[in-house]
Structures are given as structure tokens and as C-alpha cells.
Amino acid sequence: MPDGYVHGYDKRESDRLNDQAGTLVDLLHSDTAYPPYSRVLEAGCGVGAQTVTLAHRSPGARIVSIDLSAESAAQARAKVAAAGLANVEFAQADIFDLPFDPGSFDHVFVCFVLEHLPRPLAALVALMAVLGPGGTITVIEGDHGSAYFHPDSAAAQKAIQCQVELQRRAGGNSNIGRSLFPLLREAGFAEVRVSPRMVYVDSSRPALVDGFTRKTFTAMIEGIRGQALKAGLLPREIFDQGITDLKKTAEMDGTFCYTFFKAFGVRT
């Protein structure tokens, strides 16, 4: 295959994936923008997957992004710098031992973090302490119990349950999305509002078929194959059948459903 074709393909592929990213980014982030000079804490930035979007949508805000891993925070810093954004500071820090004075922030933003924590409620309480009165928290999480599809498949559901079980053994909760409302309330936030962000995919939406069903969800389940088999959670042939069946949901007559939850609360 000549170089030119390969590059051409890569260019198209890259454009398409960027389009796709745009779709999911809009679904999750389009209603989050912080005013100029507001002080925003992104807690658990990881390698910066959401930080670029956050910084881009709130260009005048003063964002501090932290992660427990110094290495992840460094990668996030590089990613934000590469995007030409200058409104984010990075630090290694623990949500349960925050190096900030009480009331240091106007807003807290948490995305795909609580699902990993053994004590999500305590995390919310800790984050509330660095918010000033009237400060807001925004939390986005998925919920693997919201995944269903056509053709339905018991093997695929079992493979997904392996991810849920591994997450549980690691102290997390892959089904946390549905619980955000009581969690924020119990942490003491007021005016708690939760809105579901459902991703519905069929072949009339090819960017989502590829970008979400195949390359996000199915790839994630495929990615825990080694761990799941090693832990003896499922016979190899059932797990592999599950992956085969998940891939069928991305074919012409397949459908796939998944829901993210976005929660909002106010410190009184």
C-alpha cells in the first residue's frame, strides 16, 4: 500500500475520530463553562482526557488540576500545553488530603473519578471543604448497568459483569452513575440536580458506532480480558463469545445503549 494512501487514510481517520470526540464531548460537557477569574478545581485529572475540554470551554477561568499520580499529572500538563492552553496549573495531590485552604475554589469538577474510589462519599465531603459558600460541584460518571444492546447476549452481559466485578474488587463501583443524586445529597450539597446523558447508537450514526460502541465500550471490555481470565471470573470461551457478540452490536442491524450521569450541587 503506497505511503500516500496510508497517510490519506490516517488523515481521514483522525478527522473522523475528532468529529466523534466532538459528539461525546458535547453530550457530556456542553453545559459546563466557568466564568472568567473563577477558581476551578479539577479533582482526578488523570492524563488530562477531560482537562483540555474543560480549559477550552472556560478560557478565562483559573483551573487547578490534580491527580494522585505525579506521572499522570505531568502527562496532563503536556497535553494541555500541546493544545496551546495556558489557564491550567497542575499538581500531584490526594483528594483525601487536599493541599488547599478551605474555600479556595468557586467550582469543583470531577469526571470519571468517583467510580474508582472506595469512599466516594468521603471524597465529596473533602471536596466540599475547599469550596466557598455558593460554590458548585459538577460530577460526571458512567454506569455499566445502563449498557444494553441488540442483538442481546448473555455472554456479552457476563463479560461486562467481569469489568464490574474487577472494579468492585479494586474498591470501585462501575454502576455509580445511578447513585450520584443520593451521594451528593448525603455529602451535604444543596440544589442537587442530576441529568442522564444517554448514548444511543445504531448504524444511522456511524461515528458513534465506531467511536463509542467499538472503540470505547467494546475496547474497554476487551481490555480487561487478561485480568478477568486470570481471576477466573468467566471461562475463556464465554468471555470471547461476549466480545464477539459486543462487536455484533456495531454491525448494520445492531444497536447499543449506554448512559452517563451528570450531577450538580451547591455548597450552602
Add this chain to the structure above:
Amino acid sequence: MPDGYVHGYDKRESDRLNDQAGTLVDLLHSDTAYPPYSRVLEAGCGVGAQTVTLAHRSPGARIVSIDLSAESAAQARAKVAAAGLANVEFAQADIFDLPFDPGSFDHVFVCFVLEHLPRPLAALVALMAVLGPGGTITVIEGDHGSAYFHPDSAAAQKAIQCQVELQRRAGGNSNIGRSLFPLLREAGFAEVRVSPRMVYVDSSRPALVDGFTRKTFTAMIEGIRGQALKAGLLPREIFDQGITDLKKTAEMDGTFCYTFFKAFGVRT
């Protein structure tokens, strides 16, 4: 309790339920309105639960509503008359043996019907035959596999599965919502589009807590208790625990999720 209070309460209760009905009606029907003089077939009108909304939203359309049961069709007729609507004719008729010439209608509307049919694809093909070229079909169905909630409960999920199994034994499919896209395509409709209509309920939405979680979904599952126990689908104590747990999802810190699917297609 004095009569006055009871009546006052009933009035408030009635108002609130009407508000609630409005919410679900909007979610499902707000984007369906047929133009004046267009010929609309409502297939499977039952006792007219949707017919009043349909007729109200398309006051100039000429609607024909049919049901396999003459008794149901008569009840629907009475309900529409009581609502002061005069743009609907009713008839007893079988979707698989329609008493209409080919191309008799501009639009077909089907709501909560395919889930009951052993041959939903054949029904769609039969309905297409009475549409003229360019005519449209609109289909609304639920999907019980889309029900999840907090607190989660294995007993509640098992009770729900009793409904799914009873429906299956009766020849239907309670999880049909996710399959509307391939069904309409396979029937030969063009420009098929499906949009999910997710109902998310927490205690900040009290009308939905009462109107949907309690009085629609939980009441429906409670309603099949006798059949489920008689069929031996679940031990009595598990079923009853499931109902108790479903009711907990309607308490202060509960959440409940369910998704309807609305599909649209065109006869070419």
C-alpha cells in the same frame, strides 16, 4: 378525616397526576403532529390511552383508530368523545388483515403494540401496505431491560424478569425498544431514525416518583404477581422482596431509570 379534606386532597392529587401525565406525554408525543386533512391510522389503540393525545395534537387530521378487540375500541371511542374530540373514527380490525385499500393512509402510528405481537416484523410489513408512497410510520415502545435503579436489588430485577418471561410466553417481547431500528429497516422502511426517551427519576422530581416509579412501573410489576407465582417463576418471598425493593427506589434517596424508544420511517 372530614369530607372537605378528602375532596381537597383528591383535587390536588388529580391535578398532580394530570401534571404528571403531561410530563410523560410530552416526552413521548411532543414531536408527533399530523397536518390537517392527512389520513392517520392508529393501529392497536386499546382503550384509547394514546388516542386522546394523538387526536388532540393533530386536530385537523382524519384519524382512524383500530383495535383487535371491539370492546377496547368502544371504550376508546367513549374516551375520545368524552374529551370532546371529533376527528377520530374507530373500528374493530386485525393488523394482519386490515380492511383498508393499499395506500389508504398518509401516516401510521403504533404505540405500545409491537411488544405484544409474536410477529412484529410482519405487522410492520402489513402496516406499510396501507401507507401511500412517502407515507410515514411512528412507533413507540418501551424496553424493560432499560430499567435500573438505586438502591439496586437482585430481587427487584428478578421480579421484572417475571414480567419479561410472561410476555415472552404470551408471544411478546418486553425488550423490543432496542430493536426498533433493525425491525423498521427489515420491514423495508427508509430514513429510519430512532430516538430514545429516557425517564430519569429522583426525589427532586416528585411527580415522576409518584406517577412513573410508583404508579406506572412498580404497579405494573406488582400487577403480574398472581400470574408469576402461579407460573412458578419465582418464590413468593423473592417476588415480594422485589416489590418492596422497587418501592424503595421511590424513597428520598432512590433513583429510577427507564427508556422508551420512538422510531420513525418512510415508505418509499
